[in-house]
Amino acid sequence: KNQVEQSPQSLIILEGKNCTLQCNYTVSPFSNLRWYKQDTGRGPVSLTIMTFSENTKSNGRYTATLDADTKQSSLHITASQLSDSASYICVVSEDYGGSQGNLIFGKGTKLSVKP
C-alpha cells in the first residue's frame, strides 16, 4: 500500500535554532516528492519539488533532501523564525508514465517556533 509517513508529529523549537523534519514513503513507482508549508487555517504553499534524480534542493532557509534508494526525504530549516510556525506536509506522486498520477499526502509535522 502506498503510504507517506512523517515524523515527528509535532515539534517545538526556539527561535534561531535549526530543525529537521522527516518523510518516509513506500510509494511506487515514484515520480516526485514535494514539501508544502501550511499556516493555520490557510491553504498549503509549495516549498520544494524533487524528482528521482535530485538529492538536494534549497529554497531560502529551507533545504530538502531526497534519498530515492531508502525512500526517505528530509526538510531542514535553518535559523528558524517565528513565521516558520506551521504544518509541513510531505506529498509523494506516483508515476503513471507521463499521465496524471496519484498524490499521497503525509499527515504533516506541526512546527512551533517559540521566542
Next chain:
Amino acid sequence: DGGITQSPKYLFRKEGQNVTLSCEQNLNHDAMYWYRQDPGQGLRLIYYSQIVNDFQKGDIAEGYSVSREKKESFPLTVTSAQKNPTAFYLCASTPPGWDTDTQYFGPGTRLTVL
C-alpha cells in the same frame, strides 16, 4: 492578481441541508481538485477535473458532487448524504505538464455542521 480563490472562508450548515463551496482560478489551469482536511490526517481527494465538462471521483467522493462548466470554476456541493461534513476544504489547480509542477492551493473553506 492571478490566483485561486475560495469562498466563503467560513460556512455553517444545518444538518440535512446541501451547501455549495466556491472555487475559482484565473491561472488558466486545466486541472482542478477538491480535498478534505481533518485534524491529524493527510489531505484526502474528493473529486478532480482535468478538463471542462469532465470530472472524476477521488478517494472519498460519497456525499459530494461537483460540476465543471467553465475552466475557471469548480464548485463543490456537500450534500445531506455526507455523514460527517465538518472539515476544512481545500481547492487546488495544476498547470499543464503537472508531473514536474506544483499544485496551487486556495485559502480553504472551513465548513461546520450545526
